[in-house]
Amino acid sequence: MSVTTSASSIGDEAIANAKHLVDGELVAGTGVIEVFDPSTGEVFAHCPTADDTIVDQAMGAAARALPEWARSADARRAALAKMTDVIAANADLLAYVLARDTGNPNAAMEVQGAVDHARYWSELQIPVDTVDFGPGGKVTVERHPAGVVAMILAWNAPLLMLVNKIGCALLAGDTIVAKPSPFAPLTPLVFGALISDVFPAGVMNIVVGDADTGKAMVSHRLTNLVSFTGSVAAGRSIAGVASTELKRLALELGGNDAAIVLPEVDLDAAIPGIWNGAFFHSGQICSAVKRLYVHQSRYQEVSERLAAIAEQQHLGSPFEPGVTMGPLTTRPQFERVSELVADALRSGGEAIAGGAPVDREGYFIEPTIFRGLTAGSRLVDEEQFGPVLPVLSYSDLEDAIFAANDTSYGLSGSVWGADLEFAQSVARRLQAGTVWVNRHGAMSAATPYGGFKDSGIGRENGLLGVDHFSELQTVHVGL
Numbered sequence: 001m002s003v004t005t006s007a008s009s010i011g012d013e014a015i016a017n018a019k020h021l022v023d024g025e026l027v028a029g030t031g032v033i034e035v036f037d038p039s040t041g042e043v044f045a046h047c048p049t050a051d052d053t054i055v056d057q058a059m060g061a062a063a064r065a066l067p068e069w070a071r072s073a074d075a076r077r078a079a080l081a082k083m084t085d086v087i088a089a090n091a092d093l094l095a096y097v098l099a100r101d102t103g104n105p106n107a108a109m110e111v112q113g114a115v116d117h118a119r120y121w122s123e124l125q126i127p128v129d130t131v132d133f134g135p136g137g138k139v140t141v142e143r144h145p146a147g148v149v150a151m152i153l154a155w156n157a158p159l160l161m162l163v164n165k166i167g168c169a170l171l172a173g174d175t176i177v178a179k180p181s182p183f184a185p186l187t188p189l190v191f192g193a194l195i196s197d198v199f200p201a202g203v204m205n206i207v208v209g210d211a212d213t214g215k216a217m218v219s220h221r222l223t224n225l226v227s228f229t230g231s232v233a234a235g236r237s238i239a240g241v242a243s244t245e246l247k248r249l250a251l252e253l254g255g256n257d258a259a260i261v262l263p264e265v266d267l268d269a270a271i272p273g274i275w276n277g278a279f280f281h282s283g284q285i286c287s288a289v290k291r292l293y294v295h296q297s298r299y300q301e302v303s304e305r306l307a308a309i310a311e312q313q314h315l316g317s318p319f320e321p322g323v324t325m326g327p328l329t330t331r332p333q334f335e336r337v338s339e340l341v342a343d344a345l346r347s348g349g350e351a352i353a354g355g356a357p358v359d360r361e362g363y364f365i366e367p368t369i370f371r372g373l374t375a376g377s378r379l380v381d382e383e384q385f386g387p388v389l390p391v392l393s394y395s396d397l398e399d400a401i402f403a404a405n406d407t408s409y410g411l412s413g414s415v416w417g418a419d420l421e422f423a424q425s426v427a428r429r430l431q432a433g434t435v436w437v438n439r440h441g442a443m444s445a446a447t448p449y450g451g452f453k454d455s456g457i458g459r460e461n462g463l464l465g466v467d468h469f470s471e472l473q474t475v476h477v478g479l
């Protein structure tokens with residue numbers, strides 16, 4: 001990506017001054033963590049962390065701000081429109097910080113996504129539903145704020161994820177304490193500084209910390225709703241804590257998305273979409289294609305065409321010219337994907353492209369296409385969250401559908417074929433919260449999103465998302 005000198009110098013200054021946003025003030029932390037450059041593995045910044053006292057202050061501020069914030073949806077939309085303008089006006093700065101935080105060469109696209117999502121929430125009208133109660137009564141269903149939201153986030157899309165979730169929750173009238181991942185903490189804090197005077201003090205708080213900070217937020221007495229995006233393991237633990245106090249809960253968890261390629265598919269159209277669906281952002285997308293099932297008649301062609309694209313990738317830092325694929329964002333993720341690749345090779349997989357970490361500094365893994373793996377291999381059974389795709393062959397479509405569903409995950413999936421009616425009928429049989437035909441990964445703030453099975457509880461986006469951040473009240477009036 002190209003970066004202007006002013007964006008990088010303002011960005012570096014913003015990174016050096018990163019602070020928590022608590023009760024409308026930018027506050028220093030009580031601790032500090034090192035932030036690593038994914039392209040080199042070296043520490044490039046330090047970031048403040050919050051202890052339980054700061055979490056408590058943020059929660060108190062959010063609770064105090066709630067009654068006034070809940071009062072006017074028009075005022076909330078106006079503030080969200082201002083937030084949208086602030087993101088758009090600082091797009092270059094945010095893209096620079098995001099690229100440093102995550103190593104993502106497409107950081108500018110994520111910032112544009114944040115603008116689009118923020119604008120959606122700033123314009124959405126929250127309806128009052130009417131229920132037909134027959135003569136003698138009028139019944140409406142109205143949406144009230146759920147209260148103080150403890151929002152705990154993953155590292156892979158730290159700006160878009162934050163902006164989308166807060167857009168929805170703030171529109172619903174909630175107030176928020178958000179905790180980004182300690183693996184990509186700078187973009188959310190720089191964003192927090194930019195919007196520090198957009199909302200009334202206490203409405204929007206951002207603190208950085210680790211899992212213990214997240215636990216303190218979940219169990220805090222003022223938390224009404226926990227909104228979590230991250231791994232199944234952490235989601236399970238959070239659900240356990242939240243359930244003892246009956247806190248409201250929304251969980252967006254991991255996935256092991258299957259894509260099924262039907263025999264009569266148009267591969268010229270499908271291959272670029274499958275590639276992007278699997279390898280965009282080095283595969284670090286919850287809804288990436290993580291297993292590809294291809295009819296045996298097209299298996300060789302599909303796998304070889306994907307391998308050819310893999311070989312053409314130019315890996316490097318987001319700031320190097322011509323780079324098409326960045327590093328993994330975190331060292332643990334790099335180590336995990338390296339381990340899955342080594343395991344796949346040991347268990348008989350054939351890497352027809354890639355197949356190893358890149359011999360250079362930083363967290364780079366060669367984009368890898370595996371053939372010859374079956375269920376039971378870790379790379380097929382587990383979520384890799386990296387630039388490595390197992391391509392599996394099937395002869396009977398029923399077997400492919402069974403295999404696609406034979407997982408505890410259920411986030412999303414796709415079917416690729418020329419007969420749209422038939423492809424849709426197959427897609428509907430996938431046990432997943434979102435299914436696509438001839439695309440994978442397309443979504444917007446308006447499209448409900450969430451998982452079946454272990455991939456989550458609840459739906460984000462659109463009015464269903466607003467409902468999740470709301471308490472619904474049924475109002476009966478006798479006529």
Ligand code: NAD
Nearest residue numbers: 153154155181210211214215230231234237252253254286
């Ligand atoms: P993670 O679960 O390790 O961490 C996520 C966040 O939770 C971090 O902020 C972390 O500090 C915090 N945390 C961890 N344990 C906690 C606990 N017990 N209590 C409270 N907070 C806790 O996940 P990650 O490695 O940051 O993210 C990768 C995972 O996120 C992948 O599985 C990916 O599929 C998933 N993800 C899902 C979606 C979605 O919308 N479904 C989107 C992005 C990422």
